Amino acid sequence: MNFQYDEDASGITVRMTGDLNFAANSEFRQVLARLQAAKGRHVTFDLGGVPHIDSVGLGLLYIAKEEISGSRIRLKSPQASIMKMLELTEAEADFDIVR
Amino acid sequence: MLSARLRVLLVEDDLVTARIMMRTLLRVPSPSFEVMHEGSLAEAVGQLDRGERFDVAILDLNLPDSLGIQTLAKLQAADPDLPIVVMTGDSDPAIAELALEVGAQDYLVKGETGENTVTRAIRYAISRKHADLERKAISDRLTASLAAENKRLDEENALARAMQFDLLPTRDRLGQYRQSRGLAVDYFFEPSSEIGGDLWGCAEADGLRTVFFMFDFSGHGVGAALNVFRLHALLSQLGRQIIDPAATLHRLNETLVGMLPRGQYATVFLGVVDTAAATLTWSAGGAPAPILFTAAGGHKTLDTKGKPLGISATARYTNRVAAFPEGSCLFLYSDAMTESRVAGGTMLGEERLASMVKRFHAPGGIDIEGLIARFYDTVKRPLDDDLTAVSIGHLATPVAAQPVHSQSSAPLLLTSRRLEVVDVGLAPPYSGFIEIGAQGVSDVNPACLEAAEQGGLCLSLSVAGAWACCAATLLNNAVSRRFGGNRDWVAVEHCLSEAITNAMIHGGLGVKSALRDTPEGLTEYTRAIQEGLSDPARATKRVEVTVVPLPGDDVQITVYDRGEGFDFAATLKRETVPGAKHGRGLAVIRKVAKSVDSRDGGRTLVMTI
Numbered sequence: 001m002n003f004q005y006d007e008d009a010s011g012i013t014v015r016m017t018g019d020l021n022f023a024a025n026s027e028f029r030q031v032l033a034r035l036q037a038a039k040g041r042h043v044t045f046d047l048g049g050v051p052h053i054d055s056v057g058l059g060l061l062y063i064a065k066e067e068i069s070g071s072r073i074r075l076k077s078p079q080a081s082i083m084k085m086l087e088l089t090e091a092e093a094d095f096d097i098v099r
Numbered sequence: 100m101l102s103a104r105l106r107v108l109l110v111e112d113d114l115v116t117a118r119i120m121m122r123t124l125l126r127v128p129s130p131s132f133e134v135m136h137e138g139s140l141a142e143a144v145g146q147l148d149r150g151e152r153f154d155v156a157i158l159d160l161n162l163p164d165s166l167g168i169q170t171l172a173k174l175q176a177a178d179p180d181l182p183i184v185v186m187t188g189d190s191d192p193a194i195a196e197l198a199l200e201v202g203a204q205d206y207l208v209k210g211e212t213g214e215n216t217v218t219r220a221i222r223y224a225i226s227r228k229h230a231d232l233e234r235k236a237i238s239d240r241l242t243a244s245l246a247a248e249n250k251r252l253d254e255e256n257a258l259a260r261a262m263q264f265d266l267l268p269t270r271d272r273l274g275q276y277r278q279s280r281g282l283a284v285d286y287f288f289e290p291s292s293e294i295g296g297d298l299w300g301c302a303e304a305d306g307l308r309t310v311f312f313m314f315d316f317s318g319h320g321v322g323a324a325l326n327v328f329r330l331h332a333l334l335s336q337l338g339r340q341i342i343d344p345a346a347t348l349h350r351l352n353e354t355l356v357g358m359l360p361r362g363q364y365a366t367v368f369l370g371v372v373d374t375a376a377a378t379l380t381w382s383a384g385g386a387p388a389p390i391l392f393t394a395a396g397g398h399k400t401l402d403t404k405g406k407p408l409g410i411s412a413t414a415r416y417t418n419r420v421a422a423f424p425e426g427s428c429l430f431l432y433s434d435a436m437t438e439s440r441v442a443g444g445t446m447l448g449e450e451r452l453a454s455m456v457k458r459f460h461a462p463g464g465i466d467i468e469g470l471i472a473r474f475y476d477t478v479k480r481p482l483d484d485d486l487t488a489v490s491i492g493h494l495a496t497p498v499a500a501q502p503v504h505s506q507s508s509a510p511l512l513l514t515s516r517r518l519e520v521v522d523v524g525l526a527p528p529y530s531g532f533i534e535i536g537a538q539g540v541s542d543v544n545p546a547c548l549e550a551a552e553q554g555g556l557c558l559s560l561s562v563a564g565a566w567a568c569c570a571a572t573l574l575n576n577a578v579s580r581r582f583g584g585n586r587d588w589v590a591v592e593h594c595l596s597e598a599i600t601n602a603m604i605h606g607g608l609g610v611k612s613a614l615r616d617t618p619e620g621l622t623e624y625t626r627a628i629q630e631g632l633s634d635p636a637r638a639t640k641r642v643e644v645t646v647v648p649l650p651g652d653d654v655q656i657t658v659y660d661r662g663e664g665f666d667f668a669a670t671l672k673r674e675t676v677p678g679a680k681h682g683r684g685l686a687v688i689r690k691v692a693k694s695v696d697s698r699d700g701g702r703t704l705v706m707t708i
Contacts, residue, residue, distance in 0.1 A: 019572070022600045025615070026625045032618050052572070054596040055683040056604075059615050062680040067618060084589045088690045089683050 001027045002049075005034060011042030013076075017049035020057030028060045032067050043068055044098075048077035053085050065094065072096050103129065105221070108153040109136045110143040110174070111186065112162050116209060120157065120217070127218050140165040140173060147177040155182045155221050157207070160194065171198055182228035184220050204228050259324045260290055266331050268301050280309050281374045281425075283492040283528065285467045290485045296323030296365070297433050297485035298331060302341065307375040310341045311491060313386060313431045314367040314408070322363070329358060330365060330408070344369040344382035345416040348408065352384075352416070355409040364409040368431060372423055374493060379423040382416045384408055387434045390453055394426025394462040394523060398453060425493050425520045426462040433487040439478035447478060462523045464492035494523065521558070521568050525577035531557035534564050537639050544643050544659055555647035556581060562607030562631075563638040570644070571599040578646050578654070586652045590691035590708045595644070597684040598658040598704050602642045604628065606660025606702060609637060612681035649707065653693065656706045667697030667704075 001018040014031060018024070035043060045061065047053075065073050074096045078086060086097060107124060111117040117136055124132040135153070137143040140162050147153075160170045171185060185198040185206040195206040204224035207217060267288055276282040286299065296316030304310050312334055316326040333351055334341075341347045348369055355365070368389060370381035379391070383403035392398045401421065406414035423429070438446050447455075455473060459466040467490050474488075524532025530551035533543055540559075547557035558574055575592050604610050608631030615624050631637045643659040670685055688695050692706040 019569075021596065022604060023566070023569070025621055025628075029618070029621060029625070032621075052592065052596065054571075054593075054600055055681075055687055056600055056615075058683060059612075059680040060621075062678060063615065063618060063621060065678070066680070081589050081592055084691075085593060085687065088593075088687050094678055 003027070003031055003034075007038065011044065012038045013044040013046055015046040015049065019052045019054075020047075020050050020060065021052060021054040022056040024057055025060060028063075032064060035064060035068050039068060040071070042071065042074065044074040044076050046076045047079070047082055050082060051079060053082045055085075055089070058085060058089060058091065061091075061095070074098055104131050104133060105154040105225075106152070107132050107134045107221070108143060108146065108151075108156040108181075109134050110138075110140065110156060110162065111136065111159045112138045113159070114138075116159070116186075120212060123212055123214055123217055127214055139163050140170055143174060144177045147174075147181070153181060155184060155225055157184045157186060157221075158203075159186045160198070168194065168197055168201060171201060171203055175202055180228070180232060182224040184224045204231075256321070259321060263290065263298065263324060263327060264288070266298060266300065266327070273301075276309065277494065280307055281494045282309060282372065283464045283494050284490065285464065286487070286489040287467050287471045288485075288487050289482075291435075291481070291483055296327055297487050298327050299431060299487050299489050300331065300334065302334070302337075304340070304342055304371060306373075308342060308371050308373045310369070310371050311429075311431065311489070312367065312369045313433070313487065313489065314365045315386070315433055315485070316365045317363050326359065326363060326365065330355070341369070342371060343418065344371055344380060345418040348382050348384060348405075348416040349414075352406075352408045352414050353412065356412045359409040364407040366407045366434075368403055370429070372429070372491065372493070374423075377422060377424040377427075377493070379421045379427075379429060380418055381421075382418050384414070384416065387432055387437060388449065389432070390430040390456060391421055391423075392428040392430065392457075392460050392465075394424070394520075396457065396460055396462075398457060398460075400449065400453070423493055426523045428460065428462075428464055428490060428492040430456055430465055431487070431489040431491070433485055435482050435484035435486040436474065436488060438484065439474075439482055441478055461528075462492075462526050463494050464528060465490035521560070521570070521573055522577070525556060525558070525573060526580070530555070531559070533557070533559045534561055536561055536641065537635075542641060544641070546645055546657065546659070547643055550645035550647050550657075553647050555645055557643070557645045559641055559643040561639045562603050562642055565599065565603050565607075565642045566632060570642070571596040574599075574644060574646065582646075582648045582654060584648075584652045586654060587691070587708055591654060591656070593691050594656055594688050594706045594708055597688050598656065598706065599642065599644060601684050601704075602658050602660035602662075605665070606662030607637060607640045607642055608632065609662060615681050654708050656708065658704045658706075659699075660702050662702060664700035664702045667701045671695075 001016065001020065001024040004015040006013040006015065061073070072095065075086070076098045078097065078099070086092065109117060109120055111120065121134050121136060124134055135146060135151070137146060141164050156174060158171065158174055160167055162170060165173060171183065174181070174183060182204045185195065185203040186209055187195045187206055188209050198206055204227045205220045207220050273284040276284055284301070288299070290297065296318060299313040302310040314330060316323045330351070333354060337347055348367065366385040368381065368383045368386035370379055372379050381401060382405065384405040384407045386403045388400040388403045390398050390400055402419060405416055436447065437449050437452050441447055455477070456465060456470060459470040467488055471488060521532045523529065531547060533540055533547065536542065543559050547559050550557045556577060558570060560570055575595050578591060579588055608628060610624065610627045610631055615621055640661040645657045647655045649655055671689060688706060692708050694707045696705045697703065698705065
């Protein structure tokens with residue numbers, strides 16, 4: 001799992017590559033630390049480079065959401081399998097999904 | 100030598116001519132003639148049919164019951180051994196020539212029948228007929244003995260062919276290589292209509308080294324076949340000692356140079372596969388370049404430059420080495436494969452052969468049967484050369500035979516290390532991968548073997564193994580490759596991933612998801628997983644998965660763990676808390692699977708998709 005950050009005045013975009021799954025949680029902690037520093041700005045997770053997500057990986061997104069308390073997270077360019085997971089778990093209610 | 104008394108059959112309807120001829124003949128003092136006169140062909144044939152025998156016939160071609168050249172044919176038919184002198188009128192010399200061509204021995208022209216002329220004609224006709232008969236007898240005897248000789252040669256060829264087949268390694272022996280050497284060997288061999296000079300074979304060297312050779316003698320027929328036997332005998336003598344292919348070729352060449360007639364030689368490939376060191380060492384003399392496949396399907400052709408055996412006493416051979424790790428495969432073939440003609444008349448060639456073989460390649464082997472069928476569809480038949488194709492796949496580090504394995508007709512890959520070959524076990528010819536754990540394979544769930552027997556896939560790994568190789572991803576790829584069909588692949592992917600993750604983290608390592616509710620908890624959760632993976636008691640617990648195709652497009656996925664179990668019914672009933680950071684796995688499965696059920700107190704999850 002790799003993370004790249006694009007930051008500007010309007011917010012921060014986290015571009016992920018690799019599977020977001022059970023094995024990703026230790027790496028994800030650095031993302032959380034980064035988001036702490038960017039508190040109050042728009043956060044976008046670019047999922048275009050993520051082929052697979054499981055429920056543990058989805059749980060990580062919820063942790064991130066709680067960490068930045070309140071402001072909504074945008075999930076960008078999810079692939080088909082990930083879109084399916086988001087639909088199944090009704091994640092549209094909690095995240096702004098941009099295809 | 101003519102006998103002193105000759106019987107003459109005179110066939111002449113004109114009484115004046117007949118009487119002149121009889122008088123002439125009776126005047127000859129030696130030999131003395133006894134004449135039987137007949138005025139029609141039917142009467143003459145009647146004499147012969149009654150068994151009368153004559154030394155010669157004097158035949159007028161124009162008789163009341165037969166005219167022209169066919170008169171001659173009819174009399175010949177009545178007695179093929181009878182010498183015949185034809186009488187013609189001087190008006191038609193051409194008919195006399197024709198009569199000689201179709202089998203009369205001589206001719207007389209009416210009116211030129213003096214004693215000497217007639218006697219000479221009769222003598223000549225008799226001796227010429229005898230000579231003809233003798234020649235015919237000799238030629239009949241020759242034909243008969245040639246036919247007998249040909250038959251004997253055919254029988255010997257058939258025997259030599261059968262003996263050549265007997266030189267090939269038996270399927271039984273090759274089958275044992277799977278267990279004893281971790282090699283899957285399959286081959287096709289068909290000599291062309293004649294016996295030819297091709298052969299391949301193998302020998303067990305020391306340790307886990309296996310020798311493979313292929314050679315092709317110049318020419319066809321018995322000579323080439325004899326050379327095949329010579330070289331096979333030499334190689335068999337060396338057998339177990341062959342660990343240095345170049346040195347072996349050097350010795351073989353020295354022997355063959357003295358043994359082979361000039362102009363006869365053999366192209367050769369001699370390779371030693373060392374399954375323990377995962378290497379292939381080879382030396383060659385101008386053999387068709389074998390193709391080496393990696394597990395991932397990449398390929399290269401091996402360098403086989405070198406002097407063929409038997410040409411030059413000073414030939415030098417070199418060893419070459421390539422990595423031959425688990426999943427690799429070596430493809431050997433005879434030049435008939437590249438030199439056979441395709442539609443349009445061009446030869447198939449190395450490149451087209453390589454891409455054809457690639458289509459029948461899977462990690463650890465080539466589907467030889469499928470390849471040969473495709474090859475025969477592509478090239479013009481019959482082939483005019485021997486056809487040999489051999490696939491040598493490196494399966495896995497051999498392990499001692501396990502009882503649990505030997506009962507299964509669907510082969511499973513067992514290995515105690517090298518998780519990178521999990522993929523090999525999940526692809527044909529295997530039906531699954533079983534990690535040999537602390538207790539060997541005695542603790543493998545029998546359901547794994549049953550699934551393999553039913554045409555499904557199985558995977559039995561330690562938690563640490565499953566974690567390290569991303570079992571769900573490997574299985575997901577293997578399932579779609581193997582079963583195909585119009586299945587809900589996204590659902591299969593999610594079910595495998597959720598159920599295997601649960602089995603590893605909760606069932607195997609005993610880590611609770613609730614930890615993940617806060618960032619601090621996430622740190623704790625990660626630490627708990629790391630701790631579990633380094634605790635042998637937990638890390639070696641098995642996580643097992645079976646995937647069995649069901650009628651229609653459904654599949655049944657079953658995931659087994661060795662944990663404490665959980666209350667399936669209660670968990671299923673519990674609604675996911677909105678925004679929750681855990682507790683979605685089973686909910687996802689319930690939504691995408693057609694059915695989901697639990698057995699064994701929550702340790703077994705059965706999903707139909």
